[in-house]
Amino acid sequence: MDAVRLIVASRRALAGSEDGLRIMTEAWQAYALAQAIGSRLAVSGPPELRGEALGLTELAGRGCGVLDTPPVDMADLRAAQLTELGDARKALLDLGSLLMELGMALVAVASAADDEGTYWQCMEAIDAADESRDRVREMLRRLTARDGEIRERDRAAG
DSSP states (O other): OBHHHHHHHHHHHHHTOOSHHHHHHHHHHHHHHHHHHHHHHHHHSOGGGHHHHHHHHHHHHHHHHHSOOOOOOGGGOGGGGOOBOOOHHHHHHHHHHHHHHHHHHHHHHHHHOSSHHHHHHHHHHHHHHHHHHHHHHHHHHHHHHHHHHHHHHHHHHO
C-alpha cells in the first residue's frame, strides 16, 4: 500500500481513538509508519532528502521507543504494509499533518494522565512528534528548492 493511504488510515484511527491507551497505541503505529517512510526516503528518495530522512527514521524510532509497545498483530501494523512511497511531497505533507495531530492527542492524554509514567511517556512522545515534524518540514523545503532549481534550469535551457 502506498504511504499516503497508510497515513490517511492512521489519521482516521487516531481521530477515532477515544481513550488514552488507544491514542498511545495509535501514536506507536504512527511513529512506526514515519520510521518506515523515512527509511524508504533515505534509500530510494531524492538525494536532497536522504540526510533528513535518516534523521526522521531515528526520531520516529525514538517515538516508538518511549511508548510501551502495544500488542499489534503484524497484519495490523501499518508500517509493514508500506509497499511504495508514491508522491513524496504528498506523503510528507500528510505525514506532517499526522504528526501534528498526534502531538495534540498526546497533550490531551498527558493532561488527563493519572500516573507519572504515562505523563512522561506522552511528554517524550510529544517531543519526538515535534522534532519529526521539523524534519518533515525541512524535507518539504528541500523539495521546493529542488523544484525551483529545476524550473530555473528549464527556463534557462529553453
